[in-house]
Amino acid sequence: MLNRLSSFKIISLSFLLLIFLGTVLLMLPVATNDGRGAPLLTALFTTVSASCVTGLTVENTALYWSHWGQAVILVLIQIGGLGVVTMAVALTMASGRRIDLRQRSTIQEAWGCSQLGGIVRILRFVLRLTVGLELAGAAVLAPVFCRDYGLGEGLWMAFFHSISAFCNAGFDLMGERGGGSLMAYAGDPVVNLVIIGLIISGGLGFITWADLFDKGWRWKHYHVQTKIILCMTVLLILLPAALLFFRDLAAEPLSQRVLMALFQAVTPRTAGFNTMDIESLTEAGRIVLVGLMLTGGAPGSTAGGVKVTTAFVLMASAVASLRMKTDIACFKRRIAPQSLQQAVTIFLLYLGLFAGSTFLISEIDAIPVIDCMVETSSALGTVGLSIGLTEHLSVASQLILIGLMYFGRVGALTMIYTLNNQYRPNRGRLPEEKITVG
Template structure:
């Protein structure tokens, strides 16, 4: 059986899961080569694999410093993993197929549809072209805006490389930086409006999702013309940025720029302009909630997703209002969507608490510290209080599995492991169960 006949036997969800695994494997091997590290010895298996997983899953958690440990070749490998992982391996593969002038088959279109969470298969190639153009244009604009600042501080050659690296890392919501072990991510630029606005803009551009931007490109800001999903994503984004920023600003001794940046980056980006270790436990708990929520469907962000959180909130409201249907803005949210949202939430909650307790038990870590690292990995965020690099190999492997799960997605993993069953003509009798 050749590879093509094997692929035809796999579902689109299984192809997505497998593609990320192959990307991680390839990245690990490249990072283990002598050219990938500063000392010319190559990385050991664990740091190479951890970095490859973190980059491919656009997380940003690291066990070695990106700037001082990896060579320029190693940094380039990491950047390519971030770019491919952010857009999705399937998206890049289909893009290459289109670029070579070859026909995109039905299986490729179906896989692409699932990869970017498109609602229909029609126009998927046109959507792909929009994704590539939007990504290239946004990342190029971000690099141009960052270039003057980094060129001033590091020279034009190194500054140019840093501008490109941080622009792609921010748009893909990865959080990798080249500031060095003493740079503290972007803490040196905490008061720089240009760097703050550019990085925040790139993070939000990637986190809103390509389907959202495609809708906005057609309907602009005509609210009633936008799709129901786009309106929900925009509303949730505004709330999840404004409210936490206000809380951070009033509860912590930080500037307005730092409060706003922390609110934006916590969703899934992983950059920081302040020392997270100095935050109070209350602020860390808010960070955990934001990191678990994540960005929009079909975006470069991970997490539970804003639409999933919204569906659960509206389901709660419908129960409180004694309504039979889950309703919002003159629309009814399908019961199947609510069921999926609930399943995703429970899966994330079980993994979050289970691994947090396991890390606390294995490495004797404080529970709040373990919860920050676990939510950062599960939500593919990358923010860290410095615990990840101190963890045992067992705990680091658990974080790698969480990053992989968080990037692939709960529903994709479920559908990849189980074939959809055909509907049966009969239903079992109800079993009465009292809850409350």
């Protein structure tokens, strides 16, 4: 049966299977603090949010779920962050069995690799990188959390938040302390810088990290995609941070203001933690937030969104058109026309889903459009930032968010190839005719 499925269908179905198993586990009585188990919609929403590394919740993670339930959520985050297929192949490798060509091909599609060669070597690197960074993050966070919560609970908090940050999930165990999420640590440089570092590390993408480790500090030897991802990452951190620093955080003390501006610039792509009250953002701040959430991180990473490479190709195409150039070029390389075609398709799909879902939720629950934009972009970009609407939405609106989270994690191209039964090559080309645009 599996031999007849394409790699894209395997990726899509693997997440559905993970969601089913997670929902069943969270409905067990042992998963909640009251011993009754979670209702179907609550378990389903939480499972989708965790496995799609989003972070939107309908119940407070620290107060509603037991330690067993929190452990299930953490496992879902880890599997969802690396990808179900990646984890399955990793278990195959651990058992000593050989990785066949089909498994290699599926990982290639899941990560967006340009070639099949070296997949197993990259997989080993990815697993070592993930474990290393998550353990390092937990080790640095542990003294802070152990000081505030005691040894046992502090270690669990450090471990949970390190994995949640690296996988760009945004789930936290703070309860209502300090206003929720990491707001109680808004001025703590250790917590802020560690979480920021983990979010960026997970959002850069595994192929990017492999290229960085292979080439070292030799910038000119990096792949063009790596250069694009690094440049876009820096740009999408510095510009929003400056805007927040001078506008929405102007009333905060200077030292805390810098940390808060930097943290809020990093987390919307697509981690979901926050150290300031998102509801206090101005409308301009919320629009910036929506734009960052829809953009997301790098291909083949733990982040969602349309991806920074998609945004770059669209901007580069616009620049080329303004300069009356027929080719899209960057870093002394020409970008393939197929990349532009895919970028336009992805952008329009995300834009259509974002606009349509925003309109539907606004009509169903009679909520202002600007507020709905934050929730829908957060779900579609697998971010998890919220202005407090998610838990108050109707069942229909929550189901819409569930669909958006799944689409955002699986990815637009994967969904397109999944829904198309087979590739149909062009057997001929029709006559060309120019259409006037603009």
